[in-house]
Amino acid sequence: MPAISNNYPGMAEGLSEQGFALLPGFLNKAELTQLELACQPITNDYGVRQVLQTHPAIALALPWQKIQLVLQAAGMRHAKPVRSIFFNKNAEHNWLVAWHQDMTICVDQRMDAPGYTKWTLKNGVHHVEPPANVLESMLTLRIALDAANHDNAALKVMAGSHRYGKLKGEQVDDYVEKAAQSDVYVCNMQAGDVLLMKPLLFHASDKANHTTRASQRRVLHLEFSATTLPAPMQWAEAALAATS
Template identity: 40%
Template sequence: MNFASHLDAHGFVIVPNVLDASARHALAALLGDANGAGSRGMLRVREVAELAQSLLADLVSPYLAFNPVPVRGIYFDKRPETNWLVAWHQDLTLALKEQTEMTGFGPWSVKEGVPHVQPPMMLLEQMLAVRLHLDDTDAGNGALRVLPGTHRLGRLSAEAIQGCRETREEVLCEAKAGDVLLMRPLLLHASSRSSSPRRRRVLHIEYAGFELPAPLEWHEAPCQSCDSL
């Protein structure tokens, strides 16, 4: 498969065997159980930051115009006691240190005490998410579902999202442990509740291929003095 052309056309691509079993088991042991559905602020964990700035950054680099900067890390842990579904949506916001009014940025919101903002569309188009699978993932344990090509449609209204659901065929992103899903944030995606006792652990890292205009600053990255779990 030509990963670049598939990512460009469909908005996602699965890269197999990125993390070997030994490294994967060590990472899973380090992360343990997520807080509820997911643990945020993962780039403040030294080992996650190192992975995000080395192996995963090298993986992302060919698909961004400038050097990739990891800007947000979330650890998702779908298991019987923390099971959830996610409706069809696009990832439209950036997590920043503080709210500063700036032309083209807005509306603002606050999630778990962190300011979030919708940036200009051209910035969202220069981002890429990495979803590193720590478990085999399929329909049974809530694999991600996507609507290919919708990353090319811009910011979508609720009505437009419903129209895409009715006219486009969804794809289930089945992956093996150690595989990585690369995904554009504007791609419509969703996930179902797990119907299996198997866990679905995913380390989600978002990368930006641009610098924020001053005085805006990322909430989470880059990490200068990381903690360990």
């Protein structure tokens, strides 16, 4: 069974065991309306990175006290946002996402550090795969701005899959093939709901069903961490926030 809670006792244990938790009705109607208005300038974009920095009205519209309570319940009292992305899967941008783990972070500079590999530069931002312990200490918070279900490609997760660490290549195929069907959970959500998940949790999404004209599925994706990276490297968005 998925970890579902409107209050937060046992959240840290649930996330440790299942790798995800659903928080129905996390945003009330007024909070949802405020966040939708803040996202209006980019609502038709299918992907905007570093969105809290590029669109500060979105950061101002978020209920940070509520978010902090969630982080505390998850055992991440000192965590800060280290990556922010706005997604919108819709009729014009309707893509398939295969089963995968989130294994990269964004940092402010490239440097030699043990365990930091697969460096890439995307839109001027350094991406790198860090050691597993860095990913294991992170938490992703996904705020739904639209209802998500089977027809418009709600996210699917494999409960407990984060406990096996970083899997690659044939390991991924073997795990997905052998995973019990009961471990796969479709995260049906309403606007204002929140999905919490560990980055190493296997997740995927189908293409939206064209018979429904692929109604939009907007998500505000926020990643949190309290980890200090090897100096002088910093989390890219934390570094931007410090200079703004």
